[in-house]
Amino acid sequence: MIDEIVADFQRNWHVYASMPVIAALIGYVTKVVAIRMMFRPIEFRGIRPFFGWQGIVPRKAARMAAIACDTMTDRLISAGEVVQRLDPERVAKELQRPLLEAVAEITREIAEEYQPALWESLPPQAQDLVVRRVQAEAPNVVKGILATVQSDVDSVFDLKGMVVENLVKDKELLNRIFLEAGKREFQFIARSGIVFGFAIGLVQMLAWATLKSPWVMPIFxxxxxxxxxxxxxxxxxxxxxxxxxxxxxxxxxxxxxRRKEVAADYGALIAKEIITPHNVLHAVLRGPLADRLFAVVERQITSAMDRQTRLARPLVAITVGSRRYQQLKHSVAEKVMRRMPDTLAFIEDYAEEAMDIRNTLVQKMQELSPEEFEDLIRPAFQQDEWILITVGAVLGFAVGELQVLLVENLAN
Structure with a gap:
C-alpha cells in the first residue's frame, strides 16, 4: 500500500505539489471575497429579493450606525463634552466682525420694515447711533445664548441623532469606520488564508494519495x-x-x-468626518431640536431689546404698538437664526481647537475595557457572520471541483 502511494507520488509529483498551492489560493480568495462582501456593493445589485447582494454593513446601515454611535456617545464622548469646552467670551470675540455686520443689517431691515417713515426721517448720525447701541448689546446676547445652551445642551443638541444621520446618509463613511479601525485585521484574514490553506492542502495530499476519491478535492x-x-x-x-x-x-x-494604533486612527477619522464643528453647528441649527434653540435665541433677544428700550418702552408701545412690538422681537429672532449658519462658520477653527475631539476620543479609548474596545469593530463581523463563513465554504467546494478536473488532466 505504502509502496503504491510512493510510486504514484513519484509519477504524479506535480499533481501532488499543486494541491497545497491551490488550497492556499482557495484560502486567500475566499477571504478576499468574504471581506468584500461585508462592505460591497454599497447599494443592492441584482434581482430582489433573493438574486443579488448588498454589502452587510451598508445593508444594515441603520443598525450598524446605531452600534457605532452607541460606542461613541455612551463610552467615548457626550454632547456636554463637545459644547462645554467652548468659551462664551472667546466665541463672542471670534464672531465680533461678522456679528457686527449682521447686527447692522438686521437693525436697518427691522427699522425699515416696522417704522420706515420714522427711520427715514432720522439723520444718518442718529441711525448710526441706534445701530451702534444694538451692536454693543450683541456680544452679551451671544454669550447668553451659549451659556443657556451649555446649561442644558441635550435640549438643543442631539449628538446621537447627528452621528446616526451622517452615517446612514453616507454609507461609504460607515464602511470606512470599520475598515479604518480593522484594516490590519482584514489584511491578516486574507493572508492567513494562504497559510492555513497550504497546511490543509498538505493533509489533502495524504487524503488523495490514500483514497483517490473525486470527493476529496471539493470536501477539502x-x-x-x-x-x-x-x-x-x-x-x-x-x-x-x-x-x-x-x-x-x-x-x-x-x-x-494594537489598540493604541486603532485608537489613533479611529479618533482621527471620527474627529475629521463625523463630530466636526461644522456638523455640530449644523445639527444645532438645522436638526430636530432647532425649534428649542430658536426659543433660546428669542428669549435672549427679547431680554436685550427690553433692556435697550426700558426707558422708552411706553413711547415704543405708542409708536409701534404692543402687539407689533412683540412681532418685531420675533422677527429679529428669525432674522438672527437665518444668518447664524454663515456667522457661526467663523468660529469653526476655534471650535475644532477647543473641542479637541480627536485627543478626547483617543484618551477615552485607551480607558475602555477589552470587551468594550472589541465592540468598536466586532459588530461588523457579527452581523450575518455565518453567511461569510458559508460563502467561504461554498466557494472552496466549487474551486475543489475545478481542482479535480485539473488534477485528472495533469495525471493524464
Whole structure:
C-alpha cells in the first residue's frame, strides 16, 4: 500500500505539489471575497429579493450606525463634552466682525420694515447711533445664548441623532469606520488564508494519495474555505489578554493587541468626518431640536431689546404698538437664526481647537475595557457572520471541483 502511494507520488509529483498551492489560493480568495462582501456593493445589485447582494454593513446601515454611535456617545464622548469646552467670551470675540455686520443689517431691515417713515426721517448720525447701541448689546446676547445652551445642551443638541444621520446618509463613511479601525485585521484574514490553506492542502495530499476519491478535492476545498474563515475571525478577537500556547508562542487577539494604533486612527477619522464643528453647528441649527434653540435665541433677544428700550418702552408701545412690538422681537429672532449658519462658520477653527475631539476620543479609548474596545469593530463581523463563513465554504467546494478536473488532466 505504502509502496503504491510512493510510486504514484513519484509519477504524479506535480499533481501532488499543486494541491497545497491551490488550497492556499482557495484560502486567500475566499477571504478576499468574504471581506468584500461585508462592505460591497454599497447599494443592492441584482434581482430582489433573493438574486443579488448588498454589502452587510451598508445593508444594515441603520443598525450598524446605531452600534457605532452607541460606542461613541455612551463610552467615548457626550454632547456636554463637545459644547462645554467652548468659551462664551472667546466665541463672542471670534464672531465680533461678522456679528457686527449682521447686527447692522438686521437693525436697518427691522427699522425699515416696522417704522420706515420714522427711520427715514432720522439723520444718518442718529441711525448710526441706534445701530451702534444694538451692536454693543450683541456680544452679551451671544454669550447668553451659549451659556443657556451649555446649561442644558441635550435640549438643543442631539449628538446621537447627528452621528446616526451622517452615517446612514453616507454609507461609504460607515464602511470606512470599520475598515479604518480593522484594516490590519482584514489584511491578516486574507493572508492567513494562504497559510492555513497550504497546511490543509498538505493533509489533502495524504487524503488523495490514500483514497483517490473525486470527493476529496471539493470536501477539502469547502473545509479550507470554512475553517480558515472561522479560525481567522477567532484569532482577531481571542484571546483578549496575551496567552502562551504549547509553550512555544504567545498570542493575543490582533485587534486588541494594537489598540493604541486603532485608537489613533479611529479618533482621527471620527474627529475629521463625523463630530466636526461644522456638523455640530449644523445639527444645532438645522436638526430636530432647532425649534428649542430658536426659543433660546428669542428669549435672549427679547431680554436685550427690553433692556435697550426700558426707558422708552411706553413711547415704543405708542409708536409701534404692543402687539407689533412683540412681532418685531420675533422677527429679529428669525432674522438672527437665518444668518447664524454663515456667522457661526467663523468660529469653526476655534471650535475644532477647543473641542479637541480627536485627543478626547483617543484618551477615552485607551480607558475602555477589552470587551468594550472589541465592540468598536466586532459588530461588523457579527452581523450575518455565518453567511461569510458559508460563502467561504461554498466557494472552496466549487474551486475543489475545478481542482479535480485539473488534477485528472495533469495525471493524464
Amino acid at each position: 476545498g469547502g473545509l479550507t474555505g470554512w475553517f480558515t474563515d472561522w479560525l481567522a475571525l477567532k484569532m482577531i478577537f481571542n484571546p483578549r489578554e496575551p496567552k502562551r500556547y504549547f509553550g512555544l508562542f504567545t498570542w493575543q487577539g490582533l485587534f486588541l493587541k
